[in-house]
Amino acid sequence: MAAAAMPHRLHFLAGAGPAFSRFSKPHLRPSSARMSLREDGPSLAVVGVTGAVGQEFLSVLSDRSFPYRSIKLLASKRSAGKHLTFEDKDYVVEELTPDSFRGVEVALFSAGGSISKQFGPIAVDCGSVVVDNSSAFRMDEGVPLVIPEVNPEAMAHIKLGSGKGALIANPNCSTIICLMAATPLHRRAKVLRMVVSTYQAASGAGAAAMEELEQQTREVLEGKEPTCKIFKQQYAFNLFSHNAPIMSNGYNEEEMKLVKETRKIWNEINVKVTATCIRVPVMRAHAESVNLQFEKPLDEETAKDILSNAPGVVVIDDRAANHFPTPLEVSNKDDVAVGRIRRDVSQDGNYGLDIFVCGDQIRKGAALNAVQIAEMLL
Ligand SMILES: NC(=O)c1ccc[n+]([C@@H]2O[C@H](COP(=O)([O-])OP(=O)(O)OC[C@H]3O[C@@H](n4cnc5c(N)ncnc54)[C@H](OP(=O)(O)O)[C@@H]3O)[C@@H](O)[C@H]2O)c1
Structure with a gap:
């Protein structure tokens, strides 16, 4: 997707639908953005950050005050060098390469199946826990396919901070x-x-x-x-x-x-x-x-x-x-x-x-x- 199309696209992603007051269950976190940059949080990477899901990752991380020590914004060569603001800080989008995952503890992938297949195992070898949105690994034995409200137990054996990388698959949206x-x-x-x-x-x-x-x-x-x-x-x-x-x-x-x-x-x-x-x-x-x-x-x-x-x-x-x-x-x-x-x-x-x-x-x-x-x- 050409970088020039981005402002237009973001308008769409942010503006669909009227406010709906019935959605106010106590388990939902407040939607106001809070700064979550803190030393005790994991280092994050968002792969495919310029896409529909990637942009939503940023908004969900912020809405839920997800703690992070650092965050890398990764996309294709086409987007490298582009500036994005996240939680009031300016970030430069980096091109995804095999070196991108050094020091990354949690990598959120949404750049398509072929990118996940190529870079998911590299991230795991670097010790990252990869949460993958594509269908690349969903049916692989040993890869948990998780909806937190439905089967959280499937990923109970995966721990952060063990230095061991792992793959967790997000199911298909439907x-x-x-x-x-x-x-x-x-x-x-x-x-x-x-x-x-x-x-x-x-x-x-x-x-x-x-x-x-x-x-x-x-x-x-x-x-x-x-x-x-x-x-x-x-x-x-x-x-x-x-x-x-x-x-x-x-x-x-x-x-x-x-x-x-x-x-x-x-x-x-x-x-x-x-x-x-x-x-x-x-x-x-x-x-x-x-x-x-x-x-x-x-x-x-x-x-x-x-x-x-x-x-x-x-x-x-x-x-x-x-x-x-x-x-x-x-x-x-x-x-x-x-x-x-x-x-x-x-x-x-x-x-x-x-x-x-x-x-x-x-x-x-x-x-x-x-x-x-x-x-x-x-
Ligand atoms: N849309 C959904 O509702 C939805 C739901 C569940 C799962 N998913 C899955 O999530 C993934 C992304 O979907 P999307 O809808 O967000 O697609 P999208 O809007 O087309 O975005 C694709 C993203 O992947 C990046 N990308 C493409 N080629 C790349 C490369 N060679 N290296 C690094 N980054 C690359 C793009 O970067 P550039 O901007 O630089 O091209 C962009 O950030 C897909 O696997 C899809 O099946 C999507």
Whole structure:
């Protein structure tokens, strides 16, 4: 992404959606920036700092007053030399090289799978604990795949300060959003089968995709031919099957991530999961329709109660006002919102539920989840 496009991109990343006062659970930290530069904090590196997730890393670190002794901002050669302000200090973006990780204790990666594959092991050899946002290591045996509210125990053996490097993988954004809502119900009634249909935002494909959606929207409204660089087809005023590569079984890779990652995170090899992933012309935050089949009965009211008390989840389920979660309402928010909580009439008794989930996938689906993982190392 060209450095010249940055101010425009940052405008998008910061400005999506109206304020929403319902998101005020006590477990969330205050959103005002506090200086967290202190000697007893770990040395950090943010890889891919100029991207959609990288920028969000900085804002989440600051929002949560994550302590750090030093921070290195890393990106490609294209961005090297660019100045970024973080917590009132000026930093120069450095080019990512094999030498970047000397003395780095925690490295937050969001520069794509090939960069993670190349530089993740180098960082680990330097003694860094890498929290990786790409899919490069998610299914590797021995690499914990962690949602802190769901399976913190998976990374219990990884300690900071031991001098030993390690890899921890952040799950796919759609998986995180889905499992934030489905796990509390799974714990009560055991999910046997889950059918997920996603409505995924442009931001999931990075900053350049957000810019393309904005540009196309303007072009279509002006009666011009839309520019298609990131996606092969018109995105504005349209929707299409997720752009991830199609596999030999007919699923795309995004869909199979939901299938495989759920099994690994829940440690339930037999849970049946199927998914259909769709890109919709929404700027930021994913929505998902989730149908659940349980082993034990679970009624609507109990499910609502469980979800209302689940950490990182907020229930928006006002049938009278026909008000349920929307991507705009969850944009820039930490919590995942759940609504449309209803008995699945296609299943006998209380053995099935339908829910609708929305979550900011740059935040809880990526940067926030990774920073929460890093917090568990402190
Ligand atoms: N967007 C999401 O919602 C989301 C959610 C979960 C996971 N992820 C994952 O997070 C990663 C980044 O996604 P994104 O949406 O933030 O993408 P993005 O906006 O396109 O940003 C990509 C970042 O990677 C950097 N980069 C590219 N090539 C590089 C190189 N050779 N060396 C060093 N840095 C390089 C870019 O730096 P330059 O600016 O210098 O090019 C930029 O900082 C991907 O693996 C993605 O799958 C994204």
